Amino acid sequence: xxxxxxxxxxxxxxxxxxxxxxxxxxxxxxxxxxxxxxxxxxxxxxxxxxxxxxxxxxxxxxxxxxxxxxxxxxxxxxxxxxxxxxxxxxxxxxxxxxxxxxxxxxxxxxxxxxxxxxxxxxxxxxxxxxxxxxxxxxxxxxxxxxxxxxxxxxxxxxxxxxxxxxxxxxxxxxxxxxxxxxxxxxxxxxxxxxxxxxxxxxxxxxxx
Amino acid sequence: xxxxxxxxxxxxxxxxxxxxxxxxxxxxxxxxxxxxxxxxxxxxxxxxxxxxxxxxxxxxxxxxxxxxxxxxxxxxxxxxxxxxxxxxxxxxxxxxxxxxxxxxxxxxxxxxxxxxxxxxxxxxxxxxxxxxxxxxxxxxxxxxxxxxxxxxxxxxxxxxxxxxxxxxxxxxxxxxxxxxxxxxxxxxxxxxxxxxxxxxxxxxxxxxxxxxxxxxxxxxxxxxxxxxxxxxxxxxxxxxxxxxxxxxxxxxxxxxxxxxxxxxxxxxxxxxxxxxxxxxxxxxxxxxxxxxxxxxxxxxxx
Numbered sequence: 001x002x003x004x005x006x007x008x009x010x011x012x013x014x015x016x017x018x019x020x021x022x023x024x025x026x027x028x029x030x031x032x033x034x035x036x037x038x039x040x041x042x043x044x045x046x047x048x049x050x051x052x053x054x055x056x057x058x059x060x061x062x063x064x065x066x067x068x069x070x071x072x073x074x075x076x077x078x079x080x081x082x083x084x085x086x087x088x089x090x091x092x093x094x095x096x097x098x099x100x101x102x103x104x105x106x107x108x109x110x111x112x113x114x115x116x117x118x119x120x121x122x123x124x125x126x127x128x129x130x131x132x133x134x135x136x137x138x139x140x141x142x143x144x145x146x147x148x149x150x151x152x153x154x155x156x157x158x159x160x161x162x163x164x165x166x167x168x169x170x171x172x173x174x175x176x177x178x179x180x181x182x183x184x185x186x187x188x189x190x191x192x193x194x195x196x197x198x199x200x201x202x203x204x205x206x207x208x
Numbered sequence: 209x210x211x212x213x214x215x216x217x218x219x220x221x222x223x224x225x226x227x228x229x230x231x232x233x234x235x236x237x238x239x240x241x242x243x244x245x246x247x248x249x250x251x252x253x254x255x256x257x258x259x260x261x262x263x264x265x266x267x268x269x270x271x272x273x274x275x276x277x278x279x280x281x282x283x284x285x286x287x288x289x290x291x292x293x294x295x296x297x298x299x300x301x302x303x304x305x306x307x308x309x310x311x312x313x314x315x316x317x318x319x320x321x322x323x324x325x326x327x328x329x330x331x332x333x334x335x336x337x338x339x340x341x342x343x344x345x346x347x348x349x350x351x352x353x354x355x356x357x358x359x360x361x362x363x364x365x366x367x368x369x370x371x372x373x374x375x376x377x378x379x380x381x382x383x384x385x386x387x388x389x390x391x392x393x394x395x396x397x398x399x400x401x402x403x404x405x406x407x408x409x410x411x412x413x414x415x416x417x418x419x420x421x422x423x424x425x426x427x428x429x430x431x432x433x434x435x436x437x438x439x440x441x442x443x444x445x446x447x448x449x450x451x452x453x454x455x456x457x458x459x460x461x462x463x464x465x466x467x468x469x470x471x472x473x474x475x476x477x478x479x480x481x482x483x484x485x486x487x488x489x490x491x492x493x494x495x496x497x498x499x500x501x502x503x504x505x506x507x508x509x510x
Binding site: 039041106181 | 391
């Protein structure tokens, strides 16, 4: 692989930008989750408990798998495919979410377990894919072991900053101007663009 | 007899507010305080009034007050105004009240209609305990409280095929609106619970951008409704039916029939019909609130 230092900077910048985007999108989806579940399960504290539990669990699984897959020939194509998979996993949440909630509501009386199951059905897969991005990005950025801690720190900084801004933007502004589905579809589209840009970056800047 | 708690000109309002705030912190006696899952609940007493206070932050919003000398008296205008629903459905047999507060609305209804079945949905069981202990609220075989989110309750009740002649929505406190209880879909679900001549009565707000959005929302669900406002309160009461709204003549007639029975609660019932308007005094181009678009709390801030 022949990579010039300038190209390397561009690629590293792109990876950080994409980490920011994934952080933003994770929290935007989580906040909208409260909106999506409220018509069926209310907006009590246990609904938020269900949503946050599912997000934490799916991120945990995503981190584990993303880390494991980074061992074997880490590349931007697989990195980009996590974004695209997350986008596709989000589509049924938008279009089949109500049907799923109807069924679960009918089957489970207790709104605590109803909301927990629905959160898992709607959000586990997209969030797990988004969770794979962070550890995989660390592997793509790390060139030698000495700097790995610093690189991981920078990546967490950028992606958590994205999460903070995603939370703020969604709860303060996005819900005021757009419908929930419009926001989710825009997030899907953003994920696809992010994924494609990672894959294209490999074609343009990293000619193997 | 009536306690007019609101006032007209700005300077007077400001001075009165300053005075009230100082007064309440100095003279009001806190007799109970607790942190529930949803809010801080405070019970205060001053000037022979016992009040349930939900928000201690934004200028102490009294949720319910009772007059200790005359417990029948409905101290707040908006509580009295809710009874205008009787002008639309004068004989409610099954009543659903969303939001218990101190329980003055259901208690008064059960006195007026001892044979009616009254279901009350309250999200916070701490409020139920406080209403029983400090506001003489009592459940009986015809009047019971269900601790649940109202939206969840309405969905379940629809599944069970329950019906109500009167649904009273009194779930909005001064500083927080459960946004899923102010959408077209919610109102459609509530409509499914209503009998053929059922009425929905909502105690809600008459200011900010939300006024326009909420009005359009009710219009979308019910076509027309009575918009009941009185000059001395910042609340308004929306009264909607699935059928046509009664004419003024009938309202006046019913108001006259009820007036004597409601007098002891401090309700000046005969003055109500003249304030019940069908006029569109909001901006109809505003977007209705839906499950997809429901920033009610953000719209209140504008």
